[in-house]
Amino acid sequence: MDLSYTAADLAFRDKVRAFLAANLPPDLQKKVRNHVRLTRNDYVRWHQIAARQGWSAPGWPVEHGGPGWTPTQRHIWEEECGRAGTPQILPFGVNMVAPVIMAFGSAAQKAHYLPRILNCEDWWCQGYSEPGAGSDLASLKTRAVRVNDVYIVNGQKTWTTLAQHADMMFCLVRTDPDVRKQEGISFLLIDMTSPGITVRPILTLDEEHEVNEVFFENVRVPAINLVGQENKGWTYAKYLLGHERTGIAGVGRSKRELAFLKKLANEHSKHGKPLLQDPLFATKVANVEIELMALETTVLRVITRNAHSPGPEASLLKIRGTEIQQWITELMIEVLGPNALPFDLAYLDGDSEHAVTGDDAGAPLAANYLNMRKTSIYGGSNEIQKNIIAQMILGL
């Protein structure tokens, strides 16, 4: 047992740090660190900077353009990006649809989509949830009927993250309504500019346009956009679910946020003393920091054992990772106290240089607290994750 990074790991970390120092645009970093919302262009810019270095898809095999990193190196990359405050490389292309295309897609699909994903030439979104199919995803109803060499798609998806920016959607559709619900599902790649697609924003409780409803009305999807076999989509969706979920714990990001929290708590005072020196508050910060320390070690235990698919243990990482993220955002607004009340949409959206209250660092934090409530709901709610632990790990 040796819980230190090797010399090679440390050298790699220095390389990553040097890259980030030289290449992360300060304006992006400032936005991320200050919790200001990112534009489409912000995401694309950073993705393409990483792509130029060959680092936009850390988990991919070298043959498809991956950097060939070890699990520990991937962890270091994620951690350093999190700490530096890069925009996230969104998972929909790189971590979600790409592994499915690699494993089950046609040669033509691989040749066409994978390089475009690597370089963020297509913005992907995920067409999974429907109004009646959330935790019970397999009960989805969006219908695709094959007519010659096209599928005609009708139905509705919901909670589609950033679909307003998307060029492509990977979409679960029902191709056979007459079999057991898991067995009639197919995995389609849909061009979002196709006629018959309507994207309607759903504002989240912090008045952000982050998710959408997507309606399909006789949308024609070329049959060559079917991934793998018809009616085998559930298998691919499950494959995806078990894949590449180590980043799910968000350790690097939480470390950055925790450092931000501490700085904030050091700058705000109570009875004339920094709040971070208040025993009640310091103890809460320490509790989160210790939980995060434990989680980082748990992540490392999981990834060094099981490089590519952490399996059901990913549920632990997802639950605790999102809880830690939520605790930190909650503590941030505890620091602000009454100053958490102002809601400055213009500043949040990047439309205004400074917050109306003059507190640029503090202004987005309450909205951030609200926004992060989603993390325990999306990506398989934490209740579903507990079911997975009970069944797959504990044998209940």
Add this chain to the structure above:
Amino acid sequence: MDLSYTAADLAFRDKVRAFLAANLPPDLQKKVRNHVRLTRNDYVRWHQIAARQGWSAPGWPVEHGGPGWTPTQRHIWEEECGRAGTPQILPFGVNMVAPVIMAFGSAAQKAHYLPRILNCEDWWCQGYSEPGAGSDLASLKTRAVRVNDVYIVNGQKTWTTLAQHADMMFCLVRTDPDVRKQEGISFLLIDMTSPGITVRPILTLDEEHEVNEVFFENVRVPAINLVGQENKGWTYAKYLLGHERTGIAGVGRSKRELAFLKKLANEHSKHGKPLLQDPLFATKVANVEIELMALETTVLRVITRNAHSPGPEASLLKIRGTEIQQWITELMIEVLGPNALPFDLAYLDGDSEHAVTGDDAGAPLAANYLNMRKTSIYGGSNEIQKNIIAQMILGL
């Protein structure tokens, strides 16, 4: 809305206080306050002192020897007994079997048993749980077969509290094995001196002899000891369950224990200052105190609305009441710190005048913490109580 006691209530409280000051034997009070275990005689002594005053059965109708108190007066009595530190008037006779006998018993049963319960001439125990029937009580298997004018009882009860002292048991037995499990149960009164009864102690984790297994081997119970009708026992058991559960919150007792905790925390120091002034610890004490304050108000809301049977809301009182009791015992051993480790059975059992460590007040507290773990398990586990809330109150 007026949340103050009336002048009449306050006068009644003064009367109770005067009675307790004059009649609660100091040796008993000291034992109770110091968490030393009580003997059979301790319980009987106090019960009979209360009985002489006519106050041993606060919830009983006047015709049977109850004092005719209002719900608020009963609450005051319970609270004052709790605060003073009287031995508990055990519920098995007064609050459990007596209401069933009053409602469903024969004239002869009423005439014989009720006065004896009032004066603690019989020590009652409850024959409900069995090894295979805990939360699922209706699946009990102890068999009673009627032969002429006796029932022949065979089977086993378990977790029978203080059965080693008991003269009588009220017992659920299966008289018809061929119907739905709730429908073949009868309610028998069994003389514990009957041949064929064996009481085997079960030591609890604090090495206390508080519960027992009770074995029945061809025990002959006169048929006149059947309460109500054969096979209707489940109805009576449920009646009992909904009856007289306000005391279940244990507010008075918890107030006494909280006062003890505060005194303890004031006498123990950390870094040379009383622990009660330590912000982390004081905050925990305050949290319990506030929860108890809320619970007392909730109790009063419940009893002033529904005098005799609080209904499913009793589940709330049971859950929070036992949690508060457990939190207080946990905080007590936090105060003791390393001094919680010594285990002094002789002192706990009253066989030794002083604790081996010299700390008489502190010595029983860790055992007390252990012992109180039972409260969330017995009397319908807190999980069962949550099921009741979900079903009966929330309509789920």
Add this chain to the structure above:
Amino acid sequence: MDFNFTQEQQQYGDALRRWIDKDYTFETRQRIVHSSTGVSGAAWQALTELGMTALPVPSGQGGFDGDAIDMLVVMQEFGRGLVVEPYFATAWGAYFLKLAGNQYHLLQDVAEGRAKLACALGEKHSRYDLADIKTLAAVNGEGYRIDGTKTVVLHGAQADALVVSARSAGGQRDVNGISLFVVPTDTPGLTIRDYRTLDGRRAATVQFSHVAVPASALLGRLGAGCDMLDEAADYGVTLLCSEALGVMDALFSSTLDYVKTRQQFGVPIGSFQALQHRLADMYIHLEQARSMAMLAAARMSCGDPGERRRIMSAAKVRVGQAARFIGQEAVQLHGGMGVTDELPASHHFKRLAMIERTLGDIDHHLERYTAQKLFQP
């Protein structure tokens, strides 16, 4: 001991609820939130007609002399209905005027719906310590001159007059030397910067630059405002606890409805035991919070400042804990729907989160609670 509301209390509670159901629906409310002023003149008019503005005002000034229990009844409804009008700010301000005993005209205007009030007490650095004041009040001829900046003044821009705390003597955090004034918002030298709050309301930064006020603007005695501030803050606490209770009632009830209706895996999600037990926990929180909100309203006028502080802090702690638990669980149990702007649920959640940060959070009141003499054994 009596936990029932009087028939009269029930009547005006019912009347208010009927008005909200009919004229202040969620859609109307959202339109008001996104309007330029963030409040509705018509709604204020209706509230005046319902007697709401007169309720907290003493009968001598045309009010109904309502106590904290009366206010509990109406604040619950305001909470349930997510009303964003400046009622809390005005009722809270009126309490200062009532304590001061010298602002009869203004109180009369409040009772008749002609004047709205706001309380400009906090400053950027002061957190929940209302005695932490940098704003200065200097003697200025017969009157005073106020200089300083007040932050997060709830409905400051919608008010006709402000209750302002300023330091006429002493150091920044001294309890002595605090003076309270009432200042019309059109007084020269006042700058009010209005903004939205997270829960759909309005607040403002209020800057005082050489603001001259007459001697009659002083509430109570010069430099002796601390007790009044303390008592009025406790009054604000009971109003907020009462409002939070209504919010929680509504949120819990909509969550129950949701889990009974929402189907997954072929059954309502409310049939899953893990969720049932959490709903039972929410129920326990709700009932315990209800007890504390009632206790706080009943003890507000107990006459013993130590006991009052103890109970108000206890209530704010317990209601805060319930608000956090119920709020977060309600959002979680609503799933995706819980994090949209489209259902009242998320707005109830936001209101709870902001009530928690108004007039002291859980830790603040735990600390205040343990500092009371009554906490000692």
Add this chain to the structure above:
Amino acid sequence: MDFNFTQEQQQYGDALRRWIDKDYTFETRQRIVHSSTGVSGAAWQALTELGMTALPVPSGQGGFDGDAIDMLVVMQEFGRGLVVEPYFATAWGAYFLKLAGNQYHLLQDVAEGRAKLACALGEKHSRYDLADIKTLAAVNGEGYRIDGTKTVVLHGAQADALVVSARSAGGQRDVNGISLFVVPTDTPGLTIRDYRTLDGRRAATVQFSHVAVPASALLGRLGAGCDMLDEAADYGVTLLCSEALGVMDALFSSTLDYVKTRQQFGVPIGSFQALQHRLADMYIHLEQARSMAMLAAARMSCGDPGERRRIMSAAKVRVGQAARFIGQEAVQLHGGMGVTDELPASHHFKRLAMIERTLGDIDHHLERYTAQKLFQP
């Protein structure tokens, strides 16, 4: 980065476990607990033969030079098997001797199973502050004279020698002026009062009345014992975290077995979702605690006292939280069986509760953690 144990580590862990399964069953253990000494000579002999007594001792003194990771492997097994022999006390004491570097003979005796040790550090008032010492050490000829009373000395009456902290200078809570000594238990003037502990072990009150010890009994430098005390306490913390991990593993596993077997309402109670989610929470606690116990063992010898304190306190906090959650939930899920003396489960629970109170509880270590320079932003 490597989280695996070496083959050698696995081997002695396995050997120890086999011995426990065979010769130190629950029934045997209970007999030992209720015996007059509360420990077993035969067991100590077996542990010596298994190399356990030699493990923590430096190779120069006939030991195996085991580090904290090696000790993790064995302490886990001691925890799992509820072993009540004075192994922790002896290994902990040996660490002091190792740091002192002048007690070769005694260490050799420890390695060969001839000497058991105990640490007499705490006093009635000192709580978890090991620098809070009233016991005095005065210069006495060539040596020293010790006077005072040490409390809750784990396995004090079963030890052959005690590591004792005493104040040779300074005030009661000064970090300077602390001296450490090793004192054979047969030294005149020593009175040891043995008693049982709640978790089936032994502890003692140890009174020093004019106890004369030679100069060679001093560990380290006179009055400069604080750093050694601090480091050795941290070593004790990692041993306890490792043991707690074994206890929790066993307790969680027996709880899982129980809910899979115990039938109510015609199904195993483990099929109820509310219980499943709590078991999932227990699992998360267990794995997070495992991570911290491993991290603590790995960082014990990192060489940076600040980092060491930070990690050890973090581990004691996190393991303590897991111990409390898993312990209480395990008892609850076992129902009535959980509160009897008859199953190992309740003894595992008791051991966890007592580990939490040994060498600092959660609050103590949270406070220590936040006091470290590394906690600052």
